[in-house]
Amino acid sequence: LIQPKRRPGIYVIHIAAEMAPVAKVGGLGDVLTGLSRSLQRKGHLVEAILPKYDCMDYSRIVNLKELDLELHSTFDGQIHKNKVWCGIVEGLPVYFIEPLHPAKFFWRGQFYSEPDDFRRFTYFCRAAMEFILQSGKRPDIIHSHDWQTAVVAPLYWDIYVPLGLDSARLAFTCHNFEYQGAENSGAIAACGLSARDLMRPDRMQDNSFHNKINLLKGGIVFSNVVTTVSPTYAQEVLRPEGGKGLHGTLGVHSKKFFGVLNGIDEEVWDPSTDVLLDYQYSAEDIDGKFINKQKLRERLGLASQGDDEKRPLVGCVTRLVPQKGVHLIRHSIYRTLEKGGQFILLGSSPVPQIQHEFEDIARQFEKHPQIRLVLKYDEALSHSIYAASDIFVIPSIFEPCGLTQMISMRYGTIPVVRRTGGLADRFVLITELRFIRR
Ligand code: ADP
Numbered sequence: 001l002i003q004p005k006r007r008p009g010i011y012v013i014h015i016a017a018e019m020a021p022v023a024k025v026g027g028l029g030d031v032l033t034g035l036s037r038s039l040q041r042k043g044h045l046v047e048a049i050l051p052k053y054d055c056m057d058y059s060r061i062v063n064l065k066e067l068d069l070e071l072h073s074t075f076d077g078q079i080h081k082n083k084v085w086c087g088i089v090e091g092l093p094v095y096f097i098e099p100l101h102p103a104k105f106f107w108r109g110q111f112y113s114e115p116d117d118f119r120r121f122t123y124f125c126r127a128a129m130e131f132i133l134q135s136g137k138r139p140d141i142i143h144s145h146d147w148q149t150a151v152v153a154p155l156y157w158d159i160y161v162p163l164g165l166d167s168a169r170l171a172f173t174c175h176n177f178e179y180q181g182a183e184n185s186g187a188i189a190a191c192g193l194s195a196r197d198l199m200r201p202d203r204m205q206d207n208s209f210h211n212k213i214n215l216l217k218g219g220i221v222f223s224n225v226v227t228t229v230s231p232t233y234a235q236e237v238l239r240p241e242g243g244k245g246l247h248g249t250l251g252v253h254s255k256k257f258f259g260v261l262n263g264i265d266e267e268v269w270d271p272s273t274d275v276l277l278d279y280q281y282s283a284e285d286i287d288g289k290f291i292n293k294q295k296l297r298e299r300l301g302l303a304s305q306g307d308d309e310k311r312p313l314v315g316c317v318t319r320l321v322p323q324k325g326v327h328l329i330r331h332s333i334y335r336t337l338e339k340g341g342q343f344i345l346l347g348s349s350p351v352p353q354i355q356h357e358f359e360d361i362a363r364q365f366e367k368h369p370q371i372r373l374v375l376k377y378d379e380a381l382s383h384s385i386y387a388a389s390d391i392f393v394i395p396s397i398f399e400p401c402g403l404t405q406m407i408s409m410r411y412g413t414i415p416v417v418r419r420t421g422g423l424a425d426r427f428v429l430i431t432e433l434r435f436i437r438r
Contacts, residue, residue, distance in 0.1 A: 001051060005249075008315070009042070009043040009045055010025065010043045010044050010045070010140040010141060011044070011137075011138070011139045011140045012036075012039060012044060012045070012046045012047070012139060012140065012141045012142075012143055012167075013046075013047050013048070013049060013137065013139040013141070013142050013143070014036060014046070014047070014048040014049070014143045014144075014145070015030060015048075015049045015125065015128045015129075015142065015143070015144045015149045016028065016032050016048060016049075016050060016109065016145045016146075016147075016148075016149055017050070017051065017112075017121065017146065017148040017149060018032060018050075018111065018146070019032045019033055019048055019050055019089060019094065020033045020034075020060070020090075020268075021033075021057060021059050021060045021089075021090070021273060021379065022050075022060050022061055022089050022094075022218045023050060023051075023053055023055075023056045023057075023111060024379075025049075025111050025112065025264070025319075025377075026330075027115070027175060027229075027386075027401065027402070027403045028145060028146060028175045028321055030264065030265070030268075030403055031175065031229070031262050031403075032145065033049065033089070033090050033092070033268075034263065034264060034265035034268070036048060036092050036422060037090060037091065037265060038094065038263075038265070040091065040092065043202050045093060046090075046157075047093045047094065047095065047139075048092060048093075048094045048095070049094070049095045049096075049097065049128045049131065049132075050094060050095070050097070051096065051097055051098075051105070051106040051120075051121075051124045052085055052096035052097060052098040052106055053106045053108075053111060054107045054109060055108075055109050055110060055111065055197075056096075056110070060089065060090075061087040061088070061089055061094070061187045062087060062088040063087055063088055064085055064086070064087035064096075065082075065085065065086060065087070066083055066084070066085050066313075067080065067084045067085065067086055067095075069084060069134070069135070071074070071084050071097070071127065071130060071131055072130070073099075073123075073126050073127040073130040073135060073153075073233050074126060074130075074131075074191075074192050075101070075122075075123050075126060075190055075191060075192075076190050078213070080099060080100065080101050080127075081100040082097050082098060082099050082100060082127050082131075083097075083098040083100065083392040084096070084097055084098070084131060085098060090268075095131065097124060097127045097128060097131065098153075099123060099124075099127060101123065101377070102384070103116065103119070103120075103121055103278065105119070105120040106120065106124075107350075110136050110215050112350070113316075113350050117148075117181075118139070118181055118183040118187055118215070119146075119187070119190060121148040121149065121151075121181070122188070122190060122191040122215075123190070123191065124148075124149075125144075125148075125149055125151045125152050125155060125191065126151075126155060126191040126192060128149075128152070129152060129155050129156065129159070129160050129165070130217060130423045131348075132160075132165060132408075133160055133164075133165045135161055138166045138167040138168075139167060140168060140169070141165065141168060141169055141170070141171055142156065142168045142169075142170055142171070143170075143171040143172070143173065144170070144171075144172050144173075144219060144223075145172070145173050145174075145175060145214045146174060146175050146176065146179065146216075146386065147179055147181030147216040147219070148175075148181065148183065148215075148339075148404070149219075149376065150172060150216050150218050150219025150220075151188075151191060151193070151218055151219075152170070153170050153172060153194065153217050153218055153219050153222035154193055154204065154218045154221075154222045154306065155167070155191065155196060155389050156170060156222070157194070157222055158197075159192055159193075159195055162340075168384045169224040169225075170222070170223040170224050170225075170227050170344075171223060171224065171226075171227070172219040172220065172223035172225070172226050172227070173226075173227045173228065173229070174219065174226070174227075174229075174400075175221070175228070175229055175400055175401075176226075176323075176347075176400050177216070177237050177242070177243060177244045177246055177400075178244055178323060178398075179216070180206075180214050180215065180217070180244065180245075180246070181214065181215035181216055182206045182209065182212040182213065182214045182215070182216075183212060183213060183215075184211060184212060184213075185198075185205075185211060185212060185213045186413050187213065188204070188213045198213060199213060201217070202220040202221070202252075203217075203218070203221055203293060204217050204221065205217075205247065206245070207245045207246065207248060214246075217246060217249055220246065220249055220250060220253055220257075221253065223256075224256065225255055225256050225258070226253060226257045226258075227257070227258050227259065227260050228257075228259050228260075228400060229260070229261070229262045229400045229401035229422060230259050230260075230261050230262065230400060230401040230421055230422030230425045231259035231260075231261060231425055232259070232420075232421050232422065232424045232425050233259060233398075233399075233400045233401065233421040233422055234257065234258060234259025235259070236420075236421060237250055238250055238251060242398065246389070249343070254376070261422065261425055262265075262401040262403060262406075262422065263406065264403055264406045264407055264410065266410065268330075269386075269406075269407050269410050269411075270410070271288075271387055271410065271411050272381055274387070276379075276380045276383040276384065276426045277292055277383060277384065277387050278291060278292050278295040278296075278384070279291040279292055279295070281387075281412075282410065284413055289387060289388070289411075290410055290418045292387040292388045293313055293387075293388040293389075293390075294309070295384075295388075296313075296344070296384050296385070296387075296388040297301065297313075297342070297388075299384075300344065300372045300374070301367070301369075301372070301373055302342055302344075302369060302370060302371075303342075303369035303370060308342075308369065311341055311370070312341045312342070312391060313341065313342045313343075313344065313388055313390050313391070314332065314336045314341050314342065314343045314389060314390070314391045314392070314393060315343075315344050315345075315346075315385040315386065315388065315389030315391070315392050315408075315413065316329055316332070316343075316344070316345045316346070316347065316392065316393045316394075317345075317346045317347065317382045317385055317386070317404055318345075318346075318347045318394070318404065319347065319349070319350075319351035320347040320348060320351070320354050320355065320375075321349060321350065321351060321354070322351075322397065322398060323397055323398055323399070324352075324394075324395075324396050325395035325396050325397050325418065326349075326354055326357075326358075328393075328395035328418075328425075329345065329347075329393065329395060330357075330361065330418065332393050332395065332397045333345065333361065333365075333371060333373075336370075336371075337370055337371060341370070341391075342435070343371050343372070343373070344371075344372050344373075344374070344385055344388075344389070345372070345373045345374065345377065346374045346376075346378060346381055346385055347373075347374075348375055348376050348377050348384055350408035355375065356375060359374055359375060361373060362374075362375055379386040384407055386404075386407050386410075386411040386413060387411050387413075389408070389411075389413045390413065390414065391413065391414050391415075391416055392404065392405070392408040392413045392414065392415045392416065393415075393416050393417075394415055394416070394417045394418070394423060395417070395418050396417070396418055396420060396421070396423060397418070397420070398420050398421055399418075399420050399421040399422055399423045400421050400422060401421065401422030401425075402421065402422045402423050405417055405423060
């Protein structure tokens with residue numbers, strides 16, 4: 001007869017460098033949106049703070065408007081002005097910070113890979129924290145992600161708690177321990193933190209290069225809870241082979257460190273409603289998959305008539321970086337050809353040498369009836385490939401979680417993976433591809 005008292009939802013603010021579909025480079029973008037929407041559906045209040053990049057997909061932001069406030073933040077010992085914009089992304093309130101700084105930090109035509117990334121993102125984090133303080137927000141949780149926003153944790157305790165912003169506990173998620181944001185120790189002073197205080201082995205001193213400060217380590221040491229994106233990867237990074245130098249730090253903080261398996265947003269990734277597909281289909285009506293296959297073959301100039309119609313189509317959508325097993329991807333292109341299949345690769349590389357290598361392969365197969373390489377980022381084409389393929393290859397050397405195997409399965413496509421990280425937590429392993437021609 002007594003109704004249990006309903007717990008009010010919690011108030012979460014994410015501070016992050018990516019958010020799909022407006023600013024996405026890889027899985028971080030998908031997870032930020034998917035996790036936030038999922039928490040929102042459960043009745044929690046979720047907001048996000050992002051840099052206002054020039055290269056965002058502004059068409060996916062609803063009601064973007066500039067807030068009527070002057071945000072002043074400190075950098076290099078000086079006060080700088082920022083504009084703050086607000087808009088709705090996939091139903092979530094998002095604040096975008098636009099620094100009025102001469103370095104035009106987020107006016108570069110790309111999200112990452114700028115020589116001053118350490119300065120760009122430490123500036124952003126300081127301004128984001130200043131925004132939370134000045135706007136009087138009292139979040140229960142401030143959730144930061146990867147090295148780009150890891151500095152939020154030391155900023156919170158060293159600068160913002162003393163200023164009265166003390167309602168929150170800090171969550172930090174590392175989506176990939178390979179990228180750590182290590183820089184000469186003096187660089188940390190720009191955002192107002194003290195190198196002298198933080199350059200200690202138990203704080204932010206890099207474990208390998210002792211003259212460097214390590215932002216990712218700061219996120220681990222100073223957050224209340226630290227997560228990574230799959231249980232297997234959480235085990236791997238506690239060992240020297242997987243921890244990229246941070247296994248010792250994670251070991252010390254192991255009581256607050258957990259692996260929580262990522263998921264995909266099943267409303268965003270749904271072949272029965274996906275407007276980017278030529279034909280929507282579902283498990284009850286799988287024939288539509290074939291229509292997508294034929295349309296994609298036609299669009300990319302692959303053979304689609306007669307016996308070619310029956311060839312299995314192997315897909316791969318990836319960032320082309322060593323982590324993803326680029327040599328195995330290359331091998332699977334030639335192996336697929338040898339075995340009588342068709343192969344479509346969609347990928348691009350921030351590593352010039354890898355990009356050039358794949359450009360050479362793309363040229364070799366430019367007009368080939370069975371192989372196509374598309375070397376760019378293309379959201380719409382990625383959906384078509386998930387839908388059209390029979391098999392999807394993910395031969396990662398290490399993989400914190402991986403979303404493409406989950407998306408593939410959602411689209412009725414069999415993922416073939418190396419057994420590592422999140423791929424071991426949710427995988428289908430086929431050791432040998434045997435193409436059966438009907
Ligand atoms: P990572 O975050 O390491 O890049 P994940 O598997 O976690 O790998 O997430 C990759 C996400 O990025 C998926 O949504 C995938 O479809 C997308 N993606 C990767 N490369 C491309 C590309 N060239 N074009 C479009 N989408 C891409």
